[in-house]
Amino acid sequence: MDCIEEVNYALAQIKEKRPFVHHITNYVTVNDCANVVLAIGASPVMADEIKEVADMVSICNALVLNIGTCNERTLASMIEAGKMANIKNIPIILDPVGIGATPFRFHAVEQLMQEIRFSVIRGNMAEIKVIAGLNAKRTGVDSLEDESESAKVACTLAKKLGCIIAITGKIDSVSDGEKTYLLDNGHVNLTKVTGTGCMTSSLIGSFLGAGNKALYSAIGGILCMSIAGEVATTCKQFNEEAIGSFKVYLMDAIAAIKPQNITERVKISEY
Numbered sequence: 001m002d003c004i005e006e007v008n009y010a011l012a013q014i015k016e017k018r019p020f021v022h023h024i025t026n027y028v029t030v031n032d033c034a035n036v037v038l039a040i041g042a043s044p045v046m047a048d049e050i051k052e053v054a055d056m057v058s059i060c061n062a063l064v065l066n067i068g069t070c071n072e073r074t075l076a077s078m079i080e081a082g083k084m085a086n087i088k089n090i091p092i093i094l095d096p097v098g099i100g101a102t103p104f105r106f107h108a109v110e111q112l113m114q115e116i117r118f119s120v121i122r123g124n125m126a127e128i129k130v131i132a133g134l135n136a137k138r139t140g141v142d143s144l145e146d147e148s149e150s151a152k153v154a155c156t157l158a159k160k161l162g163c164i165i166a167i168t169g170k171i172d173s174v175s176d177g178e179k180t181y182l183l184d185n186g187h188v189n190l191t192k193v194t195g196t197g198c199m200t201s202s203l204i205g206s207f208l209g210a211g212n213k214a215l216y217s218a219i220g221g222i223l224c225m226s227i228a229g230e231v232a233t234t235c236k237q238f239n240e241e242a243i244g245s246f247k248v249y250l251m252d253a254i255a256a257i258k259p260q261n262i263t264e265r266v267k268i269s270e271y
Contacts, residue, residue, distance in 0.1 A: 003181065004266055007220040008259035010212035015041040019061035019209025023202065024048045024078050026068025026097065029195030033064070033202040039255040040224060042206035048074050053081040058088055062209030064202055065116075067108055068097035075108050082116035091119040091208040091217075095201040099123070100130040113161075119214045122166040122201050122221075125150055132157045147171060151271040155180045166204070166218040168197060173271070174222065176215045180271035183219065186226035187233050189246045196250075200225045203254075219268075227265050228253035 019042045025033055030046050037044035047056045050073070057063050063085045065078045085092050094116075096109045109131065121131065125147050129135070132153055150173040158165040159177035167173045172183040190196045204221030208214060232238070232249035239245065 003216070003219065003268065004263060006213070006216040007223060008262055010207050010210065010216050010220045011224070011257070011259055011262070013210040013212055014206050017061075017210045018043055019206060019211075020045065020059065021062045021064060021202065021205045021209045022047065022053075022057045022060040022081065023064045023066070023205070024053065024074060024081060025064060025066035025095075025198065025202075026070070028068055029198040032195045032199055033066075035251060036199040036254055037202050037206050039251055040203055040206050040257075042209060044202070048077045050077045050080055053077045054084040057081045057085050057090060060090060060209070061211075062205045063090055063092045064095070064205040065092060065112065066095040066097060066198055066201060067099070067105060067112075068095070068198065070105065070108050075111070078112060079115050082112065086117050091214065092116060093120040093122060093201055093205050093208065094118045095198060096121065096123050096127045096131060097198070099127050106130065118161075118163050119208060120164040120166060120204055120218050121161070122168060122197075122204060122218065124197065125153070125167055125169055128153060128157065128165060128167050132160075151175070151180050151182055155271065164214045164218045166222060168200060168222060172222050172226070174215065174218045175271075179215065181219060182269045182271055183222055183226065184267040184269075185223060185230060185265060187229040189233065189240065189243065190226070190229040190250075192243050193247050193250070196225060196229075223262055223266060224254060224257055227261055228257055230265060231257075231261065
């Protein structure tokens with residue numbers, strides 16, 4: 001199968017298997033992440049109590065760790081859950097939100113990466129450059145980086161870490177260190193709704209939880225969000241300034257997405 005056939009097969013696997021996806025994520029977007037997992041056909045759980053995370057992840061199919069509102073308590077829970085997921089061979093995705101904004105966030109991700117093996121790391125260009133040890137321009141948790149070198153950065157870091165690196169932005173880059181893909185779908189309104197990055201990580205977690213390969217899980221999760229963003233703008237009631245309505249249409253489009261939508265709309269090239 002080629003890349004898009006792999007992605008379409010992976011999407012069908014989510015619908016068939018309905019994977020259980022455990023999140024330790026941030027409270028700004030937790031509801032959106034739960035709903036997007038349901039919309040794509042998986043089942044979410046949001047549990048961060050350290051006394052239960054090992055038990056919870058043991059009965060799940062994937063783990064999503066997001067440091068958006070991380071604190072000492074949730075960091076300890078992430079490590080506990082991540083270690084158990086590694087023991088059980090449960091795939092884990094890391095979303096290093098704003099890693100370069102404060103020393104706490106940087107050291108939290110550093111500790112997570114020392115303690116846990118990740119299947120996928122997804123972030124914006126600034127976040128991934130910080131992980132790669134490069135200087136990065138940012139404002140708070142948002143990237144101000146030139147994305148022209150994203151494919152090179154993703155490929156180099158994927159080789160170094162031995163996991164999938166996904167950099168989301170105007171053009172997305174996904175690499176396993178051998179193959180690197182550029183994805184050019186999406187709509188500017190995706191940048192105007194908080195949580196679309198977090199939701200994308202949850203979609204990737206849903207693909208991983210269905211037993212799909214990590215590379216195609218990352219591509220699939222990103223394409224579902226970006227193509228749904230395009231489809232949402234085709235609603236008769238769409239108004240580019242009505243961001244609240246766009247968010248509703250976006251969730252509807254994710255729930256309705258089918259392999260045909262991906263095949264017809266995808267803009268993908270190999271680096």
